[in-house]
Amino acid sequence: MTAPGYHVLGIGNALVDVIAHAEEDFLLAHGMRKGGMALVDEARSAALYETMGPATEISGGSAANTLVGVASLGAPAAFIGKVKADGLGRVFTHDIRAAGVNFDTPAAADGPATGRSLILVTPDGERTMNTYLGAAQNLRPDDVPAGLVSECAITYLEGYLWDPDDAKAAFLKAATLAHQAGRLVALSLSDAFCVDRFRGEFLDLIRSRTVDLTFANEAEVKSLYQTADFDSAVAGLRADAALGIVTRSEKGCLIVSREETHAVPAARIERFVDATGAGDRFAAGFLFGLARGLDLPIAGGIGALCAAEIIQHLGARPACSLRTLAEQSGYAL
Amino acid sequence: MTAPGYHVLGIGNALVDVIAHAEEDFLLAHGMRKGGMALVDEARSAALYETMGPATEISGGSAANTLVGVASLGAPAAFIGKVKADGLGRVFTHDIRAAGVNFDTPAAADGPATGRSLILVTPDGERTMNTYLGAAQNLRPDDVPAGLVSECAITYLEGYLWDPDDAKAAFLKAATLAHQAGRLVALSLSDAFCVDRFRGEFLDLIRSRTVDLTFANEAEVKSLYQTADFDSAVAGLRADAALGIVTRSEKGCLIVSREETHAVPAARIERFVDATGAGDRFAAGFLFGLARGLDLPIAGGIGALCAAEIIQHLGARPACSLRTLAEQSGYAL
Numbered sequence: 001m002t003a004p005g006y007h008v009l010g011i012g013n014a015l016v017d018v019i020a021h022a023e024e025d026f027l028l029a030h031g032m033r034k035g036g037m038a039l040v041d042e043a044r045s046a047a048l049y050e051t052m053g054p055a056t057e058i059s060g061g062s063a064a065n066t067l068v069g070v071a072s073l074g075a076p077a078a079f080i081g082k083v084k085a086d087g088l089g090r091v092f093t094h095d096i097r098a099a100g101v102n103f104d105t106p107a108a109a110d111g112p113a114t115g116r117s118l119i120l121v122t123p124d125g126e127r128t129m130n131t132y133l134g135a136a137q138n139l140r141p142d143d144v145p146a147g148l149v150s151e152c153a154i155t156y157l158e159g160y161l162w163d164p165d166d167a168k169a170a171f172l173k174a175a176t177l178a179h180q181a182g183r184l185v186a187l188s189l190s191d192a193f194c195v196d197r198f199r200g201e202f203l204d205l206i207r208s209r210t211v212d213l214t215f216a217n218e219a220e221v222k223s224l225y226q227t228a229d230f231d232s233a234v235a236g237l238r239a240d241a242a243l244g245i246v247t248r249s250e251k252g253c254l255i256v257s258r259e260e261t262h263a264v265p266a267a268r269i270e271r272f273v274d275a276t277g278a279g280d281r282f283a284a285g286f287l288f289g290l291a292r293g294l295d296l297p298i299a300g301g302i303g304a305l306c307a308a309e310i311i312q313h314l315g316a317r318p319a320c321s322l323r324t325l326a327e328q329s330g331y332a333l
Numbered sequence: 334m335t336a337p338g339y340h341v342l343g344i345g346n347a348l349v350d351v352i353a354h355a356e357e358d359f360l361l362a363h364g365m366r367k368g369g370m371a372l373v374d375e376a377r378s379a380a381l382y383e384t385m386g387p388a389t390e391i392s393g394g395s396a397a398n399t400l401v402g403v404a405s406l407g408a409p410a411a412f413i414g415k416v417k418a419d420g421l422g423r424v425f426t427h428d429i430r431a432a433g434v435n436f437d438t439p440a441a442a443d444g445p446a447t448g449r450s451l452i453l454v455t456p457d458g459e460r461t462m463n464t465y466l467g468a469a470q471n472l473r474p475d476d477v478p479a480g481l482v483s484e485c486a487i488t489y490l491e492g493y494l495w496d497p498d499d500a501k502a503a504f505l506k507a508a509t510l511a512h513q514a515g516r517l518v519a520l521s522l523s524d525a526f527c528v529d530r531f532r533g534e535f536l537d538l539i540r541s542r543t544v545d546l547t548f549a550n551e552a553e554v555k556s557l558y559q560t561a562d563f564d565s566a567v568a569g570l571r572a573d574a575a576l577g578i579v580t581r582s583e584k585g586c587l588i589v590s591r592e593e594t595h596a597v598p599a600a601r602i603e604r605f606v607d608a609t610g611a612g613d614r615f616a617a618g619f620l621f622g623l624a625r626g627l628d629l630p631i632a633g634g635i636g637a638l639c640a641a642e643i644i645q646h647l648g649a650r651p652a653c654s655l656r657t658l659a660e661q662s663g664y665a666l
Contacts, residue, residue: 055427095387
């Protein structure tokens with residue numbers, strides 16, 4: 001086992017966010033669940049785009065946002081995900097590279113267009129997402145280079161991508177390669193509906209120790225164990241996962257394993273603006289800390305600090321250098 | 334002369350803004366003049382995009398932004414401009430239509446890509462623009478439908494587009510059609526460097542009454558008359574223009590003709606955030622007011638109110654309905 005070349009490798013959906021304001025009536029008229037994430041096909045994506053308001057395009061994707069956060073903290077970061085060689089694909093590729101993340105997955109020459117998430121922001125600030133995965137779901141095992149995985153301290157898998165068979169095979173290949181190189185594998189459960197759909201498979205991944213770290217928020221961990229009782233859900237995760245990290249918004253996070261429990265408070269904020277990307281950004285800080293060999297509560301603290309940064313402004317990408325922020329907050333990185 | 338179908342028609346560059354943060358050093362290293370607008374060719378645009386940071390894409394264009402403002406005020410608005418049938422072209426087309434502006438100029442099937450303005454925002458909030466006009470400069474007289482021009486109360490021309498011969502011919506065709514239908518023609522001088530390049534031609538357009546209304550800011554009117562003395566410059570415009578409208582940031586605006594002068598104060602703001610688009614938005618309010626048949630000082634007041642809205646948030650598109658804003662401010666629309 002050699003020293004890792006990259007601290008964190010993310011594997012997930014390569015998506016561009018297309019963000020517009022909308023009234024509640026618009027959501028109702030189009031049968032959307034406010035605050036939810038719905039997968040849509042190309043035809044529905046095109047029809048929604050046609051009727052939604054003027055938009056802003058900005059690169060997104062859950063794990064991709066996490067890796068941008070890791071890079072902003074100053075750690076070497078890499079991402080694997082699929083775009084098509086089209087306009088939005090060039091936008092995604094430019095943006096993630098410009099953020100300092102290594103990204104070399106070949107773009108698809110044909111097939112579905114680059115994935116995009118149509119995000120409708122209602123006057124109350126809530127975001128309702130309609131995601132057309134497009135090229136992103138065509139990630140295949142061939143897109144996972146053995147050399148890259150084995151030189152990354154932690155490989156981080158986005159639960160949203162656990163769906164097409166090829167993408168699952170790509171995940172499993174990455175997990176195997178990582179463990180062969182003595183590295184760690186992390187999984188984000190991504191979304192409570194996602195958990196509901198793949199509960200058995202996610203539990204298998206966790207119990208078989210195909211993944212070492214499991215990230216979940218309260219809704220996701222409750223969905224995983226099919227209980228409304230938070231403590232029962234956490235008890236389940238504690239028993240099953242090598243390490244479970246449960247984020248709880250303003251209540252901070254819990255880090256649990258059979259051996260230990262750490263409760264890390266949320267970082268103080270001046271004003272709450274927009275919760276989008278808080279979980280992704282928490283994972284960035286936590287993975288960064290862990291890859292640096294910091295203690296779990298310290299890693300949790302950096303995660304909380306990074307999450308606090310993002311919820312104080314609009315948009316899922318950092319408004320300042322997270323490294324500077326962490327250093328100013330007293331962390332020795 | 335029949336009642337106008339559209340209140341305002343804009344003719345200008347169809348551009349998408351690509352906005353990223355940059356340090357002052359980046360501007361210096363790439364030989365940019367901070368706060369300026371430079372026209373760049375495709376190769377330089379591509380090279381700059383390659384080196385600039387992660388970006389946000391949002392539809393822009395000077396006259397296009399003005400027409401979005403007119404539509405937000407609740408008046409029928411139309412725009413003529415050229416995109417290519419590519420990714421950014423679809424983004425521009427969607428956004429301006431979604432904002433309520435009629436836009437039917439056929440997209441180019443081949444030739445240069447849709448124009449874009451690479452905008453670098455330095456830590457002091459200043460914006461430095463590098464604009465690749467691309468398809469936008471290929472606007473031709475054929476793109477100006479006679480029927481549309483003759484049913485618009487005011488046709489508004491963006492000075493930035495006064496450059497390629499075909500675009501100039503398109504402008505002149507529109508001006509002729511408008512006047513034949515008894516409508517008004519307005520010109521924005523757009524930029525002091527633009528004025529410096531086309532001073533003689535702009536003066537000809539104004540003196541020959543090819544344009545009835547001339548919009549300029551302080552720098553542009555000084556450049557037009559090659560004087561550092563504001564009063565001399567305004568005296569020149571008063572003598573030459575059927576109607577001159579000079580915007581002066583926090584000092585409000587002057588509306589001048591040989592017969593009358595109106596000084597309209599700036600609208601009160603809570604906080605200054607970003608001056609981008611203030612001139613375009615002022616023009617929106619003024620043109621809206623004039624097309625509605627309101628008195629010049631009232632039209633100026635609506636312009637000032639619209640400009641005040643935009644400088645209090647980031648980005649060149651309205652954060653709220655301008656109609657609601659104007660009504661709440663006591664204007665009877």
